[in-house]
Amino acid sequence: MVEISAPVSPVSEGANQADSVKMSARDVCVYYGEKQALFGVNLQIPTNEIMALIGPSGCGKSTFLRCLNRMNDVIPIARITGDIELDGEDIYAPDLDVVELRARVGMVFQKPNPFPKSIFDNIAYGPRIHGFSSNNKTDMEELVATSLQKAGLWEEVKDRLDQPGTGLSGGQQQRLCIARAIAVKPEVILMDEPCSALDPIATAKIEELMDELRSDYTIVIVTHSMQQAARVSQRTAFFHLGVLVEEGDTDKIFTNPDDERTQNYITGRFG
Amino acid sequence: MTTQMIFLILLLAGVAAFFYGRMRARAMTVASAEKFHSRPGHHGFYVTIWTMLPAFFLIVLWLVVAPLVVRWAVTNSLPEAATASGESVSLIMTTVEQLSRGVTQLEEEDFDRISSGAMTVQEVMRSKGVLVGSDAKPYMLQAAILDERLSANSHLFLTLFAGITMIGGFLYGRRGIAPRARARNAVEQVMTLGLIAASTVAILTTAGIVLSVLFESIEFFRMVPPADFFFGTVWDPRFSAPGRVGGSDGQFGILPLLWGTAYISLVALMVAVPIGLMSAIYMSEYAGNKVRSIAKPLLEILAGIPTIVYGFFALVTFGPFLRDAGGLVGFDIQASSVLTAGFVMGIMIIPFVSSLSDDIISAVPQSLREGSYGLGATQSETIKQVIMPAALPGVVGAVLLAASRAIGETMIVVLAAGIAANITLNPGESVTTVTVKIVSQLTGDLEFNSPQTLVAFALGLTLFVVTLGLNVFALYIVRKYREQYE
Numbered sequence: 001m002v003e004i005s006a007p008v009s010p011v012s013e014g015a016n017q018a019d020s021v022k023m024s025a026r027d028v029c030v031y032y033g034e035k036q037a038l039f040g041v042n043l044q045i046p047t048n049e050i051m052a053l054i055g056p057s058g059c060g061k062s063t064f065l066r067c068l069n070r071m072n073d074v075i076p077i078a079r080i081t082g083d084i085e086l087d088g089e090d091i092y093a094p095d096l097d098v099v100e101l102r103a104r105v106g107m108v109f110q111k112p113n114p115f116p117k118s119i120f121d122n123i124a125y126g127p128r129i130h131g132f133s134s135n136n137k138t139d140m141e142e143l144v145a146t147s148l149q150k151a152g153l154w155e156e157v158k159d160r161l162d163q164p165g166t167g168l169s170g171g172q173q174q175r176l177c178i179a180r181a182i183a184v185k186p187e188v189i190l191m192d193e194p195c196s197a198l199d200p201i202a203t204a205k206i207e208e209l210m211d212e213l214r215s216d217y218t219i220v221i222v223t224h225s226m227q228q229a230a231r232v233s234q235r236t237a238f239f240h241l242g243v244l245v246e247e248g249d250t251d252k253i254f255t256n257p258d259d260e261r262t263q264n265y266i267t268g269r270f271g
Numbered sequence: 272m273t274t275q276m277i278f279l280i281l282l283l284a285g286v287a288a289f290f291y292g293r294m295r296a297r298a299m300t301v302a303s304a305e306k307f308h309s310r311p312g313h314h315g316f317y318v319t320i321w322t323m324l325p326a327f328f329l330i331v332l333w334l335v336v337a338p339l340v341v342r343w344a345v346t347n348s349l350p351e352a353a354t355a356s357g358e359s360v361s362l363i364m365t366t367v368e369q370l371s372r373g374v375t376q377l378e379e380e381d382f383d384r385i386s387s388g389a390m391t392v393q394e395v396m397r398s399k400g401v402l403v404g405s406d407a408k409p410y411m412l413q414a415a416i417l418d419e420r421l422s423a424n425s426h427l428f429l430t431l432f433a434g435i436t437m438i439g440g441f442l443y444g445r446r447g448i449a450p451r452a453r454a455r456n457a458v459e460q461v462m463t464l465g466l467i468a469a470s471t472v473a474i475l476t477t478a479g480i481v482l483s484v485l486f487e488s489i490e491f492f493r494m495v496p497p498a499d500f501f502f503g504t505v506w507d508p509r510f511s512a513p514g515r516v517g518g519s520d521g522q523f524g525i526l527p528l529l530w531g532t533a534y535i536s537l538v539a540l541m542v543a544v545p546i547g548l549m550s551a552i553y554m555s556e557y558a559g560n561k562v563r564s565i566a567k568p569l570l571e572i573l574a575g576i577p578t579i580v581y582g583f584f585a586l587v588t589f590g591p592f593l594r595d596a597g598g599l600v601g602f603d604i605q606a607s608s609v610l611t612a613g614f615v616m617g618i619m620i621i622p623f624v625s626s627l628s629d630d631i632i633s634a635v636p637q638s639l640r641e642g643s644y645g646l647g648a649t650q651s652e653t654i655k656q657v658i659m660p661a662a663l664p665g666v667v668g669a670v671l672l673a674a675s676r677a678i679g680e681t682m683i684v685v686l687a688a689g690i691a692a693n694i695t696l697n698p699g700e701s702v703t704t705v706t707v708k709i710v711s712q713l714t715g716d717l718e719f720n721s722p723q724t725l726v727a728f729a730l731g732l733t734l735f736v737v738t739l740g741l742n743v744f745a746l747y748i749v750r751k752y753r754e755q756y757e
C-alpha cells in the first residue's frame with residue numbers, strides 16, 4: 001500500500017476501520033424533494049482500487065457518487081440521510097469543512113468542463129485556492145507539469161500551456177480535467193461517466209490512465225459501459241432503481257452474480 | 272353612409288363570413304366521404320379573405336383616386352375668366368372645397384342675396400356656420416355645388432361597388448369550400464404577405480427617419496463646414512433674432528457637447544456598473560428562489576419609471592441635496608452638475624446592467640460551477656475566478672448597451688445637466704449634452720432652414736451613429752458569448 005500525503009487535512013486515525021477501506025457508506029438514502037432516489041445504500045470503497053458503479057440510467061449512480069464529496073449540497077432540493085465516512089471520519093458531520101472534503105475527494109464530470117482559462121491556469125487554479133505558495137513560480141510550474149504528466153497530457157500540450165483549455169479536443173479536455181483534479185492531491189477521485197462524451201481512442205487513453213492512477217489514488221467510476229467496468233475496475237457495484245443490488249469482485253459480478261437482476265443486466269436483458 | 276361605416280360593415284361581414292365558412296366546411300366534412308385537405312377554420316378564413324380583401328382594396332383605391340377625378344372635373348368647370356385672371360387655380364380650388372362643405376345648406380333666397388349683391392359669399396356662409404376667406408366669389412359657388420354633387424355621387428357609387436364586391440367575393444370564396452381545396456395554403460400565403468407588409472412598414476419607417484435626418488444634416492453642412500462642426504471647441508449658435516437676417520455667424524462646435532455627454536455617461540456607468548453587477552451576482556448566485564422572485568421584478572421596475580420622473584427627482588431632490596452636501600465638505604457643486612445628472616442617470620440604467628448581466632451569469636454552465644466546487648473551491652472563489660471570467664465578454668456587452676442608453680438619454684439631462692456648453696473636468700460644474708442641445712435648438716419659434724435649427728439634425732445624426740455603433744458592437748459581443756456556451 002502506498003501511503004498518500006494529504007496536504008490539506010491530516011488523515012485521521014481510522015481506529016476501528018480496516019485500513020483497506022477508504023470510504024464507507026452506511027444506510028444512505030437520498031431524496032430530491034419528495035422523490036426518493038436512493039434506498040439504504042451500504043457500500044465500502046477499498047483503498048487504491050477502482051470501484052465501478054453500474055446500472056441502468058436513472059438508478060442513482062450519479063446520486064450516490066455525488067454524496068461522496070457532498071456535491072449534492074449544491075442542489076437545493078436534495079436531502080441525504082445515513083452515514084458516509086472518509087477514513088473513519090463522518091463527512092456529513094456539522095463541523096466538517098466541505099471545502100476541505102472536496103480537496104480530498106476530487107471529481108471528474110461526465111462532460112469535460114475546463115475553465116475558460118489557459119491550460120496552465122486550469123491546473124494551477126486548485127492548488128492556488130488551497131494556498132499553494134504561488135510566489136514560488138518554479139514550484140507551481142513543476143506541479144502543473146507533473147499533474148499533466150500523470151494525466152498523460154504533458155507531451156501534447158507542453159508547448160502551449162498559455163492557450164485556452166477550451167481549445168483542446170474532447171479527450172484532451174477530459175484528461176485536462178483529470179490533471180486538474182490530481183493537482184490538488186486528492187485521496188479519492190470520483191469519475192461520473194468520464195468517457196461517455198469521448199471517442200474510443202480517447203476512451204482507451206483514459207482507461208489506461210486510470211490503471212496507472214490506481215497506485216496513488218482510490219477511484220470510484222460510474223460507467224454506462226459494462227466492458228469498461230470489466231476492463232478497469234477491481235470491484236463493481238450494481239445499482240437498480242435506487243437500490244444497491246450487489247457488490248463484489250468485478251470478476252465475480254460479471255461471471256457469476258448472486259442476484260438475478262444483476263444477471264439480467266450484464267447479459268443485456270434490460271438497461 | 273360614411274366611410275368609417277363602410278369599413279365597419281366590411282369588418283363585420285368578414286367575421287360573419289369566417290363563421291359561415293367554418294360551419295359550412297364542418298358540415299361538409301361530416302357529410303362527405305372524402306377527407307378534407309384543410310381544416311374548417313382555414314376554409315372560414317378563406318371566405319373571410321375573399322369577402323374582405325377585394326372590397327378593401329377597392330375602397331382604398333377609390334378613396335385615393337375619386338377625389339382626384341372630382342377635382343379635375345371641377346377645375347375644368349371653372350369659367351375661363353377665373354383662370355385667365357392669373358389667380359392661382361390651387362387657391363381657387365381651396366376656397367371651392369371650403370365652400371362645398373356648406374353649399375348644401377344654402378337656400379333659394381341665399382343665392383338671391385348673393386346675386387343681388389346684398390351680402391357677400393363670405394357673409395352668407397358665415398351665417399350658416401361655415402368659415403371661408405373673403406376671396407370667395409359667386410362663380411365659385413357653382414363650382415362648389417358641382418364639387419359637392421360629384422363627391423356625393425362618388426360616395427354613393429363607392430358604397431354600391433364596395434357592397435357588390437364584398438358580396439361577390441363572399442360568393443366566390445364560398446364556392447371554394449371543397450374537400451380538395453387547398454384553403455390552408457391560400458390562407459397561409461395571405462398571412463405571410465400580411466406579415467411581410469408589417470415588417471416592411473417598420474423597416475421603411477426606420478429608413479425614412481434616417482434619410483430625413485440625413486438630408487437635413489446635409490442641408491446644415493452646406494451652411495456650416497463639417498470640420499467646424501466636428502472639431503470646433505466652441506458651441507455658440509447665436510439664435511437669429513427676429514429681424515436679423517441670416518444670423519449664421521454662430522459657432523457650432525460639437526466637442527463641448529460630446530464631452531458633456533461622455534462625462535455624464537461615464538459618471539452614470541461608474542454608478543450603475545458596480546451596483547448593477549453586484550446585484551446581478553447576488554441574484555444569480557446567492558439569492559434563493561423566493562428572494563429572487565420578489566427582488567428581480569422590483570429592480571426591473573426601475574426600468575419602468577419614466578425618465579422625466581428621474582429628471583424631476585434630480586432637479587428637485589438630488590441636485591439641491593448634492594449641492595448642500597458638497598457645501599458641508601467644502602466642495603463646490605452646482606445644483607445642476609455632471610454629478611447630479613450622472614448619478615441619477617446611473618440609477619436609471621442599473622436595471623439594464625443588472626438584468627442582462629444576471630441572464631449572462633446564469634447562462635454560465637452549471638458544470639463549470641461544479642467543476643470548481645469539485646476542486647474544493649469556495650463559492651466566492653468560484654464566482655471570482657471561474658464564473659466572472661467566463662461571463663466577462665457578455666457583461667462587457669451589457670455595459671456597452673447601458674452606455675448607449677446613457678448617451679441617448681434626454682429628459683434627465685435636460686432637467687439636471689444644465690445648458691452651458693463647457694469642457695471641464697470638475698464634476699461639480701454644469702455641462703450640457705448633445706441631446707439637451709437638440710431639444711433647445713428645436714424648441715422655440717425658429718425658421719426651419721436656419722443653421723441654428725438644422726444643427727439639431729446634424730447632432731441627431733452624430734448621436735445616432737454613435738449609439739448604433741455601440742449597440743451593434745455590444746450585441747456582437749453578447750452573441751459571440753452566447754455561442755460559446757451553446
Ligand SMILES: Nc1ncnc2c1ncn2[C@@H]1O[C@H](COP(=O)(O)OP(=O)(O)O)[C@@H](O)[C@H]1O
Nearest residue numbers: 032037055056057058059060061062063064075
Ligand atoms: N437534481 C435533481 N433533481 C431532481 N431529481 C433528480 C436530480 N438528479 C437526479 N434526480 C433523479 O434521481 C434519480 C437518479 O438519478 P441519477 O443519480 O442521475 O441516475 P444515474 O446517474 O444512475 O443515471 C433519477 O430518477 C433522477 O430523475
Ligand SMILES: [Mg+2]
Nearest residue numbers: 061062063192
Ligand atoms: Mg448519471
